[in-house]
Amino acid sequence: MTQPTxxxxxxxxxxxxxxxxxxxxxVPELTLILLLRHxxxxxxxxxxxxxxxxxxxxxxxxxxDDQFFVQELASSGPITKSPDGQSTSPHSMLTPEEATQxxxxxxxxxxxxxxxxxxxxxxxxxxxxxxxxxDHAEKLVETSPSLAVSDPSVxxxxxxxxxxxVFDGHSGWTTSAKLRQxxxxxxxxxxxxxxxxxxxxxxxxxxxxxxxxAAMKHGFLKCDHDIVHESIVKAQKANxxxxxxxxxxxxxxxxxxLLSFYDSRSKDFRVACTGDSRAVLGRRNSNGxxxxxxxxxxxxxxxxxxxxxxxxxxxxxxxxxxHGRILGGLEPSRAFGDARYKWARDIQEMxxxxxxxxxxxxxxxxxxxxTAEPVITTTKVLPEKGDFVVxxxxxxxxxxxxxxxxGLVGRWLEENPVNLRTTxxxxxxTQSFLGGSGGKAKPDMSLPVDKAQEETGGSGxxxxxxxxxxxxxxxxxxxxxxxxxxxxxxxxxxxGGRDRDLVCGLLTLPSPRAxxxxxxxxxxxxxxxxxxxxxxxxxxxxxxxxxxxxxKL
Numbered sequence: 001m002t003q004p005t006x007x008x009x010x011x012x013x014x015x016x017x018x019x020x021x022x023x024x025x026x027v028p029e030l031t032l033i034l035l036l037r038h039x040x041x042x043x044x045x046x047x048x049x050x051x052x053x054x055x056x057x058x059x060x061x062x063x064x065d066d067q068f069f070v071q072e073l074a075s076s077g078p079i080t081k082s083p084d085g086q087s088t089s090p091h092s093m094l095t096p097e098e099a100t101q102x103x104x105x106x107x108x109x110x111x112x113x114x115x116x117x118x119x120x121x122x123x124x125x126x127x128x129x130x131x132x133x134x135d136h137a138e139k140l141v142e143t144s145p146s147l148a149v150s151d152p153s154v155x156x157x158x159x160x161x162x163x164x165x166v167f168d169g170h171s172g173w174t175t176s177a178k179l180r181q182x183x184x185x186x187x188x189x190x191x192x193x194x195x196x197x198x199x200x201x202x203x204x205x206x207x208x209x210x211x212x213x214a215a216m217k218h219g220f221l222k223c224d225h226d227i228v229h230e231s232i233v234k235a236q237k238a239n240x241x242x243x244x245x246x247x248x249x250x251x252x253x254x255x256x257x258l259l260s261f262y263d264s265r266s267k268d269f270r271v272a273c274t275g276d277s278r279a280v281l282g283r284r285n286s287n288g289x290x291x292x293x294x295x296x297x298x299x300x301x302x303x304x305x306x307x308x309x310x311x312x313x314x315x316x317x318x319x320x321x322x323h324g325r326i327l328g329g330l331e332p333s334r335a336f337g338d339a340r341y342k343w344a345r346d347i348q349e350m351x352x353x354x355x356x357x358x359x360x361x362x363x364x365x366x367x368x369x370x371t372a373e374p375v376i377t378t379t380k381v382l383p384e385k386g387d388f389v390v391x392x393x394x395x396x397x398x399x400x401x402x403x404x405x406x407g408l409v410g411r412w413l414e415e416n417p418v419n420l421r422t423t424x425x426x427x428x429x430t431q432s433f434l435g436g437s438g439g440k441a442k443p444d445m446s447l448p449v450d451k452a453q454e455e456t457g458g459s460g461x462x463x464x465x466x467x468x469x470x471x472x473x474x475x476x477x478x479x480x481x482x483x484x485x486x487x488x489x490x491x492x493x494x495x496g497g498r499d500r501d502l503v504c505g506l507l508t509l510p511s512p513r514a515x516x517x518x519x520x521x522x523x524x525x526x527x528x529x530x531x532x533x534x535x536x537x538x539x540x541x542x543x544x545x546x547x548x549x550x551x552k553l
Contacts, residue, residue, distance in 0.1 A: 092508075096500050099507045100482075102126075103492055107485040109543035112140075115533025116160045116264035117383040118526065120418045122543060124487035126395075126521040130511035133169035134393050134522040135176040135255075138162075139184045140537065143195075159265035161188065165258060166522045168277050168393035170330075172253030175337035178227060179257055187219035187259060187272075206266055213376045216261065216272045224336050224372035227251050232347065235355065244355045252357065254330070254338035257374070258296065258391055260526075262381065269381045269389065271295040272374035275332040278397050278461070281379060282388045282406040291450045292406035295377050295389070298397075298462050299334045301325045306333040310369065319363050326370060327363045335370050342368035383528040386413075390490070391526070395519030398466045399494035407447025408479060409525060412489050414448075415481050418527040446476045466518070472496075485543040487523040494521070 094102065107124040125134060141161040163184045169176030194215040198207040207215075228251045235244040256275020262268070271279045273296035281293040299306050302324035310333060314320040322328035330341060340348065340358065344367060348360040381387050390405050400408070467474070479497045483489040495518070496502030506518055 093501075094504045094508045096504060099500075099504045102507050103488055104483070104485070105545055106548065107483075107488045107543065107545050108548055109485050109540035111531075111538050111540050113532045113534040113536075113538070114160060114264075115531060117267060117381065117528050117530075118160075118162060118262065118264075119529040119531035120527045120540065121164065122485045122487040122525045122527075122540075124485060124491055124521075124523050126491055128395070128511060128514045128518050128520045129173075131173050132520050133173045133176060133255075134395075134520040135167040135169065135173070135180040136522050136524065137165045137167075137180045137184055138524075139188070141188055159263060161191070162262040162264070163188070164260045164391055164524055164526060166277050166391050166393050166524060167258075168256040168275060168395075168520070168522070170254050170256075170332075170335075171338075172249070174249035175227070175251075175253045175255035178250040179223070179255055179336060183220070183223050183257060183259060186223040187216050187261070190215035190219040190222075191261070206263075209378060212270070213378075216259075216270065216376055217373055220257070220259075220272060220274060220336075220372050220374050227337055228339050228342050232343075232351070235351075241355055248339075248351070248355065248357075251337050251339040254332075254335045254370075256332050256335055256393070257372075258393075259374070260389065260391060262526075267381045267383070269295075269379045270376055271379075272376045273297065273299065274334040274336065274372050274374045276300050276394045276462075277392065278394065278402075279389060279391050280402045280405060282390070282409055283382065284385055284410075285450060289448045289450050290406050290410040292402040293379070294402055294461055295379060297375060298394070299375070300331050300462075301333055302331075302462070303333065309333075314366050314369065317363070317365055320369065327361055329361065330370065333370065334372060334374070336372045338370050341370040381528050383530055387528045388413075389526045389528075390523065392490075392523040393519070393521065395521040396490060396494055396523055397462065397464065398519060399464050400490070401464060402461065403449050403451045404447065404493075405490060407449030407451075407476075408490055408493055409486055410448045411479070412481055412486050416484060416486070418529065447479065483543075486525040486527075488543075490523050490525070491521055 103124075103126065106126070107122070109120065109122045111120050112118045121138070123136060123138075125132060125136070127134075139162070141163075143159050143161060165179070165184060167176035167179045167183075191212065194207050194211050198204045198211070206212075231247045231251045235247045238244040238247060256277050257272075258275070258277035258279060259272045260279060261270045261272070269281075273279070276298040277296070278298060279295040281295055282290050283293065284290055297303065297305070301307065301310075301321045307321050310320050310326070311317075319328060320326070321333075325331050326333055326341060330338060340361065343351070345360045345364055348357065348364075351357045352359060381389075388409055390409065392405075396405070466472070472478075478499060479493050481489060483492060492503065495506045506514075509517060
């Protein structure tokens with residue numbers, strides 16, 4: 001969640017030309033800037049690196065005389081260095097094949113042949129931090145007939161409650177991991193109570209929308225209360241600092257949460273957003289293009305509605321929001337954990353004295369400043385139109401717009417139909433990239449999406465800051481379709497798409513250096529449609545990493 005590092009400015013970076021260095025290969029300037037900081041510290045010690053004489057096509061970045069370039073290695077393996085005499089660090093760029101392996105290492109795909117509106121969902125994660133601070137959770141609950149209202153018009157006496165969530169952790173991974181374990185259960189319990197209560201009113205077919213929203217909010221807030229406040233009570237009873245650390249870890253770090261809830265009876269798709277992860281709906285228009293509808297608003301210290309709320313809740317504190325951050329420090333204005341912005345000063349001093357922790361913030365006056373209460377939206381899904389929803393942590397939205405994401409999935413669907421009753425087909429997009437046109441780009445590579453909203457700007461949606469920071473091209477010709485997993489497809493194109501040097505450069509950077517240039521990425525794509533009703537959720541092996549796919553609903 002930290003502010004991205006600014007690229008190096010000034011005229012000290014010169015590119016070696018092919019005339020001056022015939023053994024080098026130029027790469028895009030962005031890639032040079034990306035890798036410069038990571039490798040500049042090695043430029044004075046290259047003579048200490050031992051290379052084998054075996055021929056190879058591998059490449060290495062080199063910094064020399066204020067020039068940064070890539071040249072061929074005379075080694076079958078990567079350059080390595082042992083700074084402590086034991087560990088080694090690879091310093092050669094990944095090949096395109098190695099980059100693809102890294103992109104697909106954590107991809108998962110599942111088919112949902114239950115005949116209740118959802119046919120498939122795809123997931124991928126790409127770490128920047130080590131360990132990754134993102135997390136995710138998926139859950140299917142088949143409601144019992146006791147929760148069903150007797151109404152023949154709604155079909156089956158039971159329904160599916162389906163939950164998908166992504167969690168964007170910061171200051172550590174413990175909060176997001178805790179949410180993966182428990183948040184869906186907190187929300188499902190509150191929903192069960194609310195639906196059960198509605199059965200006592202014969203005039204209601206389902207609980208009022210406001211009651212469902214209130215139940216989800218209560219589940220979020222109760223979960224955060226247990227993480228932030230009940231953990232103090234339990235820690236005071238702990239016998240060791242180690243035990244206290246386990247209890248307080250999820251409170252001291254933090255996480256955004258984006259949880260979606262789909263009721264197969266009503267076809268209502270609710271999104272509960274706490275933080276700056278984002279959900280976007282893709283829906284096909286009558287002319288065959290797709291439209292993008294945001295289902296959440298980014299909640300940060302720079303969001304006008306959040307700034308107004310915080311200033312109203314904390315009058316007389318001009319720095320409650322400073323430089324787009326809460327008390328000048330935390331970017332998301334809503335989050336789980338982050339006890340530093342929620343505990344009273346005396347509690348923080350007690351934690352610091354008895355166990356560990358940081359001193360209270362100098363600007364701390366009237367906590368809590370951060371809340372886990374979500375903002376909830378409800379959308380009627382149209383499975384017959386082939387709707388899809390993309391849930392992703394902010395790492396994706398730093399690189400792509402809503403319209404680009406929807407257009408990319410729309411283009412992907414042309415090559416990978418997900419309806420269980422259809423079979424894949426081949427179109428000019430795949431042919432153009434995989435050899436149908438000699439590997440050359442088509443003259444018109446525009447995405448099938450209505451970009452009217454993108455041109456005017458959507459309310460509450462931040463533009464892709466990485467693209468602005470690095471001056472990345474905005475044309476659709478930079479995109480490709482190479483992956484069977486829709487979520488992996490989005491991540492590949494977020495990292496550069498057709499620009500393979502850029503993709504390889506971004507994926508080569510190790511943690512923690514990678515965090516300066518890209519965030520952890522977690523993406524889920526949910527496909528709605530009219531599929532077969534065979535019952536069980538099954539792994540889609542052709543779009544999943546080996547030995548990772550397992551039913552998640």
